[in-house]
Amino acid sequence: MQNSKDFTHLQEVILSFFQKTPPAEKLREYVSGYNKLMAYYKCAMMEIETKLNVLNEQFSLQYDRNPINSIKTRLKSPDSIKNKLTGRNLPVTLASIEENLHDVAGVRVVCTFPQDVYTIKNALLAQDDITLLEEKDYIKNPKPNGYRSLHLIISVPIFLLHEKRFMKVEIQLRTIAMDSWASLEHQLKYKKDVEFTEEMSQNLLLCAQMSAELDARMDFLRNCVGEKENI
Numbered sequence: 001m002q003n004s005k006d007f008t009h010l011q012e013v014i015l016s017f018f019q020k021t022p023p024a025e026k027l028r029e030y031v032s033g034y035n036k037l038m039a040y041y042k043c044a045m046m047e048i049e050t051k052l053n054v055l056n057e058q059f060s061l062q063y064d065r066n067p068i069n070s071i072k073t074r075l076k077s078p079d080s081i082k083n084k085l086t087g088r089n090l091p092v093t094l095a096s097i098e099e100n101l102h103d104v105a106g107v108r109v110v111c112t113f114p115q116d117v118y119t120i121k122n123a124l125l126a127q128d129d130i131t132l133l134e135e136k137d138y139i140k141n142p143k144p145n146g147y148r149s150l151h152l153i154i155s156v157p158i159f160l161l162h163e164k165r166f167m168k169v170e171i172q173l174r175t176i177a178m179d180s181w182a183s184l185e186h187q188l189k190y191k192k193d194v195e196f197t198e199e200m201s202q203n204l205l206l207c208a209q210m211s212a213e214l215d216a217r218m219d220f221l222r223n224c225v226g227e228k229e230n231i
Contacts, residue, residue: 011027014027040160043158043167044169045073045105045106048156048169052068052071067112073106076104076106103170105167106172107170107171109172111173114139114175120173121150130154131154132152135150139174145201145204146181146211147185149174149178149182152170152173156169177214178211178215181211
């Protein structure tokens with residue numbers, strides 16, 4: 001449920017979509033359509049979160065441990081949506097949002113061990129109502145700054161009162177160590193009024209390498225005690 005402050009801000013952002021102030025009826029129609037589209041994305045995130053929780057529970061029953069440490073969902077803000085579209089010189093319309101943006105709905109899955117990342121990925125993609133649209137493996141191929149995570153863009157159906165719609169969701173799978181590094185990197189790099197130097201970048205990269213070594217050692221230990229997990 002949107003409060004009045006959120007609704008006012010949404011109206012302000014949507015007004016900026018237009019070349020000139022639209023009639024009140026047109027604005028109400030656009031706000032209503034935007035809220036409906038965001039509700040669809042929320043439903044898609046709920047579908048994915050439920051699927052992941054079911055997999056985690058099944059894994060717990062079968063192997064007496066949980067591969068998923070936490071699941072977080074987020075919906076891209078109106079400002080971010082507008083900025084991303086305008087940055088690509090794309091029209092800022094509801095159709096354009098749905099067609100061109102793949103990360104409006106985001107699900108972040110934090111796993112216990114690196115091997116769990118791929119176990120959960122494979123189990124999720126094996127489900128017949130999940131369609132993989134894009135995959136970027138920044139674990140096997142880290143970004144130059146040291147960032148590691150497995151990114152999936154998938155399509156999942158949501159079942160509404162009178163229709164079925166396929167919605168896109170971005171899923172990020174990473175370990176606890178990867179998630180901690182990414183969180184700290186974001187806080188340091190995007191801190192206001194602080195110049196991010198080359199020396200700081202090099203130290204962050206070193207931390208990322210240490211994080212990767214930690215994950216490798218933890219996976220080795222997991223394999224030592226978890227050989228029965230033949231999945």
